[in-house]
Amino acid sequence: MPKPGPGLRLIDVAQRAGVSLATASRALSGRDGVSEEVADRVRQVSLEMGYVANPYARTLAGGASSTVGLVVHQVDDPYFSEIAGGVIQLAGEQSLLVQICHSGRDPSQELRQIRSLIAQRVGIIIVAGSGYSDPQVEASSREVLSLYERNGGRLAVIGRHSLSADAVLPDNEAGGFALGEHLIGLGHRNIAIVAGTAALTTVTDRMAGVAAAMRAHGLDPAAMPVLHTDFIREGGRVATEQILRDHPSTTAIIALNDAMAMGVLSALREHDIAVPARMSVVGFDDVSVAADLAPSLTTIRLPMTDMGRMALDLALKPRAARPRRRRTGHQLIVRDSTGPAA
Amino acid sequence: MPKPGPGLRLIDVAQRAGVSLATASRALSGRDGVSEEVADRVRQVSLEMGYVANPYARTLAGGASSTVGLVVHQVDDPYFSEIAGGVIQLAGEQSLLVQICHSGRDPSQELRQIRSLIAQRVGIIIVAGSGYSDPQVEASSREVLSLYERNGGRLAVIGRHSLSADAVLPDNEAGGFALGEHLIGLGHRNIAIVAGTAALTTVTDRMAGVAAAMRAHGLDPAAMPVLHTDFIREGGRVATEQILRDHPSTTAIIALNDAMAMGVLSALREHDIAVPARMSVVGFDDVSVAADLAPSLTTIRLPMTDMGRMALDLALKPRAARPRRRRTGHQLIVRDSTGPAA
């Protein structure tokens, strides 16, 4: 492992400015107890010499770490990369650094990553991604995180419910409802859901919204085929094959995220099934390519970049007595992948 | 700024294991001078207590920082997010953490980010993204980076030439050549290039390849319209408008990356110009959505994830006498966006 180069030390600056180490430290970190005149001189010298404090020493000595840990499922998934973009953006403005790691959609891996971040003593952790409906897993993850918070760490989660932490929550249920309404309004009655991993709360919430819409229109959600596969493109492909085979009367497919919707479209294309003439397809998230797909995708827009910013913003604020919830807006974007039922 | 919680200290583990601090340190870091028996006991106790070393203390005491800094233009650009995915993947396997920051395609911002990483004493820096053809900018960035390397920092760059650093280089010129050959082979003679930011070496290299292909077939590259805009989707749209207005005889458009190609396709769609019947379009990179576009995009595939891994791999190896170059393969992927010239 390479070793970073040596650097200017605070004592060098202090000597050059003709003050003690302690005074120099106070001057640079803006503590009071230093005359304006001396403080200015120290700052001046420090600037001239291009001094930058060693963050390891600073943190060790009881200062706070200035890096934020970000845990995402997978950074090359557009949903997460946009969230990460937002976090990095705001972090940059606040001159914080971002440690990023993958949980790979695996609860135990996620826990490992969080532990590692805590060990790194990062002061802020942002966990993006769905919660897991497995109570066992959630419990142990919750335990680690709440210990972290009790120790003074700041935590914010994106897109998952958390009892203790501040959270940024897309309105998954309302989004699902809007999708359901849209399709039912177009006359669709045989709607199938490509639902992704069953254990994710994101999935269950979005499904609940769709079910509510169906009930609101006198349809029976229980009759609706629900295909659980992976929450990625390939999952959409696989599920579509099953739908075509087992539920031939289906006229509309709701994929619970855009990645799976892309898989659905690609499978339909292979089977020469016209969209939306013979089958309507909707996604969820509105990742940036959704508009460029063939055909362009009707979906629910979530402000991913903002969600990243909001989460960091929450975490930067002092902790409130009760965990804060920030709900994001959502918007139905109607494009070319949906049309009237055949 | 929140403060990370306290933690178990090495001395706690040492006491519990009945050895001195020094011995415990040696045992856990695998140094020799400790009997197998004692070392085992210490490791056992450490595991039981869930001890994790404080990285700040460790680094301060002369150990090496175990985080790698990654500078990308923008993490929510698929090209960079896939590279980042590769870096994070390998870093995870080596239990390194990744600090990620945006340069936002701005040379001075990039330099600022690098400086900040150096100040953070990260031991490894990976810079992804194109070089800048502005010699002034390149010089000052080169100065900072070579100082960093002289001080023992490890550096690897992706997709840019560097005199001193190890580099992972896609074969931009050969890729450009392959695209040119493909279109010329389909009978296209009036080819326009959507080139993106003129100051990037990636752009100039890819253009050089296309030009070479034209010369090889007796065509004059100088006659070819070259549109310089931003290296993003919107740049492709703007450039396409210009092409349609100023170069109506064009039958094929080469976009020098997929993002711009998506812009080109979207502009053509608005103008109801059939692809590939009336206009062929190619991109470069083969980001994962390229296959799902309308129509699916002919492009040059670059192994982005691998490139990220390779860069970190290079940086982890001890420095060689001469900087190493690792050339990546490339592959022409023919899809539905290209066809014979009208």
Next chain:
DNA sequence: ACCGAGTACGAAAGCGCTTCCGAAAGCGCT
């Protein structure tokens, strides 16, 4: 049984910073 070489471990010195504490100096007041 004695000596030099080797091995296993502990004591202690930092790494560069923050912060507590105490000394010195300046002030208004009696």
Next chain:
DNA sequence: AGCGCTTTCGGAAGCGCTTTCGTACTCGGT
């Protein structure tokens, strides 16, 4: 002039770790 109070600063003690150095002990050779 003498008192207490505040302000400004320096000395020094850590933060938790790695690493050097020194000491006690073991062992093969004679």
